[in-house]
Amino acid sequence: MKKEVLLDLYYQMVLIRRVEERGAELYQQGRIGGFMHLYIGQEAVSTGLIAAREPRDRVITAYRDHGVATNCGISAKEVMAELLGKVTGTSKGKGGSMHMADTSKNMWGGHAIVGGHLPIASGFALGDQYAGNDNVTLCMFGDGATNIGYFHEALNLAKTWNLRVLWICENNQYGMGTAVERASAVTEIRQKAEGYGMKNGQVDGMDVMKVYSAAREAIDFVRKTSQPYLLEADTYRFRGHSMGDPERYRKAEEVKQWQENDPIGIFNKYLLDKKATTRKGLDEIEARVEIEVNQAVEFAEASPEPALEELFKDIYAE
Amino acid sequence: MSKITMREAISQALMEEMDRDAAVFIMGEEVGVWGGTYAVTKGFYDKYGPARIKDTPIAENAIIGAAIGAAMVGQRPVAELMTINFAFSAMDYIVNQAAKLRYMFGGQFTLPLVIRAVGGGGRQLGATHSQTPDAIFAHFPGRRVVSPGTPEDAKGLLKTAIRSDDPILFIEHATMYQVRGEVPEGEYVIPIGKSKIQRAGRDLTIITYCKGLELSFKAAEELSKEGIEAEIVDLRTLRPLDMEPVLSSFMKTNRAIVVEEGWKSFGIGSEVASRIYEQAFDFVDAPILRVAQKEVPLPYNRTLEQAALPQVADITAAAREVLK
Ligand SMILES: Cc1ncc(C[n+]2csc(CCOP(=O)(O)OP(=O)(O)O)c2C)c(N)n1
Numbered sequence: 001m002k003k004e005v006l007l008d009l010y011y012q013m014v015l016i017r018r019v020e021e022r023g024a025e026l027y028q029q030g031r032i033g034g035f036m037h038l039y040i041g042q043e044a045v046s047t048g049l050i051a052a053r054e055p056r057d058r059v060i061t062a063y064r065d066h067g068v069a070t071n072c073g074i075s076a077k078e079v080m081a082e083l084l085g086k087v088t089g090t091s092k093g094k095g096g097s098m099h100m101a102d103t104s105k106n107m108w109g110g111h112a113i114v115g116g117h118l119p120i121a122s123g124f125a126l127g128d129q130y131a132g133n134d135n136v137t138l139c140m141f142g143d144g145a146t147n148i149g150y151f152h153e154a155l156n157l158a159k160t161w162n163l164r165v166l167w168i169c170e171n172n173q174y175g176m177g178t179a180v181e182r183a184s185a186v187t188e189i190r191q192k193a194e195g196y197g198m199k200n201g202q203v204d205g206m207d208v209m210k211v212y213s214a215a216r217e218a219i220d221f222v223r224k225t226s227q228p229y230l231l232e233a234d235t236y237r238f239r240g241h242s243m244g245d246p247e248r249y250r251k252a253e254e255v256k257q258w259q260e261n262d263p264i265g266i267f268n269k270y271l272l273d274k275k276a277t278t279r280k281g282l283d284e285i286e287a288r289v290e291i292e293v294n295q296a297v298e299f300a301e302a303s304p305e306p307a308l309e310e311l312f313k314d315i316y317a318e
Numbered sequence: 319m320s321k322i323t324m325r326e327a328i329s330q331a332l333m334e335e336m337d338r339d340a341a342v343f344i345m346g347e348e349v350g351v352w353g354g355t356y357a358v359t360k361g362f363y364d365k366y367g368p369a370r371i372k373d374t375p376i377a378e379n380a381i382i383g384a385a386i387g388a389a390m391v392g393q394r395p396v397a398e399l400m401t402i403n404f405a406f407s408a409m410d411y412i413v414n415q416a417a418k419l420r421y422m423f424g425g426q427f428t429l430p431l432v433i434r435a436v437g438g439g440g441r442q443l444g445a446t447h448s449q450t451p452d453a454i455f456a457h458f459p460g461r462r463v464v465s466p467g468t469p470e471d472a473k474g475l476l477k478t479a480i481r482s483d484d485p486i487l488f489i490e491h492a493t494m495y496q497v498r499g500e501v502p503e504g505e506y507v508i509p510i511g512k513s514k515i516q517r518a519g520r521d522l523t524i525i526t527y528c529k530g531l532e533l534s535f536k537a538a539e540e541l542s543k544e545g546i547e548a549e550i551v552d553l554r555t556l557r558p559l560d561m562e563p564v565l566s567s568f569m570k571t572n573r574a575i576v577v578e579e580g581w582k583s584f585g586i587g588s589e590v591a592s593r594i595y596e597q598a599f600d601f602v603d604a605p606i607l608r609v610a611q612k613e614v615p616l617p618y619n620r621t622l623e624q625a626a627l628p629q630v631a632d633i634t635a636a637a638r639e640v641l642k
Pocket residue numbers: 064112113114115141142143144145146172174175176241347376378400404407
């Protein structure tokens with residue numbers, strides 16, 4: 001991978017983290033409402049994955065979607081504006097944290113019904129198959145989402161109909177407060193693909209380089225064979241499930257242990273070891289991100305609220 | 319009498335019934351270790367253990383389906399849907415199975431199931447997480463639908479629901495857990511299927527339930543300052559609908575509005591108004607008005623969301639209108 005590409009990945013990961021740290025502050029000040037789920041700790045998954053796609057490949061994910069949005073090329077400004085419910089946000093302020101999308105960038109949304117977007121992902125691939133192209137749909141979801149019927153119906157359909165979907169399970173060890181082994185018959189989520197005769201793999205989701213190469217391989221496989229593939233990324237969310245989670249279900253030491261495996265820290269070390277950049281180079285990226293986040297907040301704050309008529313718009317196309 | 323919150327009332331009802339009957343158990347997402355998403359079952363896991371407080375996978379069909387099965391073979395499950403929006407992920411079980419199995423098999427078994435679900439908007443959760451779809455569930459015969467508006471009613475009705483041999487959907491409101499109210503000391507139950515006058519008045523009848531009750535109380539206070547005395551009838555149960563207190567109030571006031579949080583079209587207000595027209599047509603002095611949610615999915619933006627939800631001012635305006 002070229003140096004610039006590597007440094008861009010680093011920039012993207014730091015951007016996700018700083019946007020969300022600022023978002024958390026604004027939430028605590030009561031300027032963001034609703035549910036807000038932070039991606040902090042999982043940045044390597046989305047960043048490595050989306051770097052491996054072609055722009056024509058579609059991305060769809062769950063409500064933990066701010067990072068996926070910026071990885072797909074949505075600006076921090078639009079993300080922040082959506083969080084503040086402004087008309088300049090990705091979804092005109094109507095969607096909020098859980099519903100970021102820009103279909104022109106092939107980011108087809110954050111979705112708030114657990115597992116609900118999986119059959120829709122099969123549908124994207126169906127639409128593309130019907131159109132005769134070889135686009136791949138990248139569908140991201142959590143470990144908890146693999147226990148609902150939607151997951152199973154979507155995987156079965158994808159395999160039976162030879163649909164080009166790369167299923168990416170972000171196994172962050174919990175669905176809300178329920179540890180994987182308390183809710184899932186198998187703790188290795190990828191095994192669930194076996195039941196559908198679907199090719200699958202597992203990757204360390206804290207290491208962006210590993211995610212990138214696993215995703216690259218999987219996307220190639222899906223595109224060439226017209227077969228779905230399930231990739232399980234082992235990861236961890238450093239923050240609560242959503243803002244205000246009392247986190248009674250896990251021990252502080254466990255969180256600390258995973259934090260020692262910080263995906264940004266791991267990549268930082270990798271870049272220095274490989275001499276892709278210097279400490280100063282990394283600091284410059286941090287500084288650039290800080291400016292970008294500040295500008296995003298300023299933009300969001302200065303943006304207007306949606307007009308009252310917006311309430312009645314976009315319900316129907318006609 | 320003691321003053322407790324809605325949360326405490328529901329929690330007490332569950333605990334009292336679990337203590338009374340070993341067949342009662344709770345299953346749902348995050349009901350145990352987490353202590354309930356809305357902290358209703360906080361402390362239950364420690365007290366009753368995992369056999370009676372069951373954290374489930376995220377699998378609404380399996381939650382309701384398995385609760386139905388357990389109820390058919392003699393247990394008394396209280397299945398919790400984290401929010402009523404996820405009832406749509408279990409619609410077949412709620413509509414096709416729970417409400418019909420006993421009937422289809424000629425009454426060979428009972429189905430003592432309570433489904434607790436939290437509904438309602440106003441928390442900026444966006445279109446899929448803010449719904450008040452109560453009317454949909456009330457549409458189908460075979461399953462009762464209860465939705466209380468005070469802690470006293472919540473406790474008494476939930477206890478009755480758990481003791482009932484039939485499936486019951488018990489709908490709570492996400493913004494009402496802190497609402498405080500008097501409840502009787504000691505054991506009491508309240509019958510399902512009975513509406514109640516919650517405020518006496520002479521000038522018009524406001525028919526409502528759940529969140530609408532909270533709003534209507536506020537509206538009635540404002541109207542009272544103008545010399546208008548509203549009588550408030552709380553439906554408490556949506557199916558079966560008890561029209562008796564509604565009709566006797568209406569025959570006195572001759573004017574009514576119906577207040578609900580859900581959408582107006584095909585809603586609770588439509589049902590109540592048409593029953594009044596059918597059963598008390600001679601007493602109608604003004605068109606019955608419905609105060610309800612605007613016909614849009616609820617947006618995230620706070621200002622827009624509030625504009626879509628029924629407000630106290632909408633109720634007072636409707637009241638003045640029917641009194642013109
Ligand atoms: C059908 C449905 N049921 C329940 C919920 C409530 N809920 C939201 S997120 C969540 C946990 C999901 O866990 P997982 O899939 O592992 O994703 P993570 O949050 O860990 O990223 C639950 C239970 C929901 N949104 N939709």
